[in-house]
Amino acid sequence: MTDATTGPADPREEILSVVDENDEVVGEAPRGEVYARGLRHRCVFVLARDADDRVFVHRRTPQKLVFPSLYDMFVGGVVGAGESYDDAALREAREELGVDALPRPTPLFTFLYEDGAGHSWWSSLYEVRCEPPVDPQAEEVAWHAFVTEEELTRRLDEWEWVPDGLAAYRRLLDFRAG
Numbered sequence: 001m002t003d004a005t006t007g008p009a010d011p012r013e014e015i016l017s018v019v020d021e022n023d024e025v026v027g028e029a030p031r032g033e034v035y036a037r038g039l040r041h042r043c044v045f046v047l048a049r050d051a052d053d054r055v056f057v058h059r060r061t062p063q064k065l066v067f068p069s070l071y072d073m074f075v076g077g078v079v080g081a082g083e084s085y086d087d088a089a090l091r092e093a094r095e096e097l098g099v100d101a102l103p104r105p106t107p108l109f110t111f112l113y114e115d116g117a118g119h120s121w122w123s124s125l126y127e128v129r130c131e132p133p134v135d136p137q138a139e140e141v142a143w144h145a146f147v148t149e150e151e152l153t154r155r156l157d158e159w160e161w162v163p164d165g166l167a168a169y170r171r172l173l174d175f176r177a178g
Contacts, residue, residue: 098135
């Protein structure tokens with residue numbers, strides 16, 4: 001059952017666009033099937049910063065379909081079928097941060113994430129300014145804090161991070177340096 005405000009009752013039922021190596025839509029399938037068959041799809045990563053330029057970091061809940069209980073420096077998720085990257089970035093950031101008045105995230109770059117183990121998605125990376133307080137979705141976020149870039153860097157080798165987020169963060173550092 002789908003509700004207009006919350007989407008499918010079961011996240012595995014959400015319909016995603018399946019895309020090729022050029023990010024062209026080649027079909028649609030439920031998220032559960034996309035994950036099970038390793039089909040390439042679309043995803044957004046949003047780096048949220050507060051007024052002090054600290055980064056929102058969180059630990060995912062154990063119920064997440066992909067990378068449960070790992071740390072992430074991005075909010076975001078899959079792009080629904082027929083949804084633009086920009087609209088997905090705003091929707092996901094608002095949902096996960098629990099901030100309705102969030103401005104539209106700024107797009108930075110897009111890249112193809114592939115881990116060689118069946119995970120492959122076109123990823124669009126964004127940045128947004130978020131004024132606390134935040135009220136993260138309990139179904140998505142088990143723990144959260146705003147941390148300095150220095151603390152985030154220190155934690156990269158200490159905490160277990162979602163591999164796609166870590167790859168996206170390293171690309172972001174290269175993007176800023178280049």
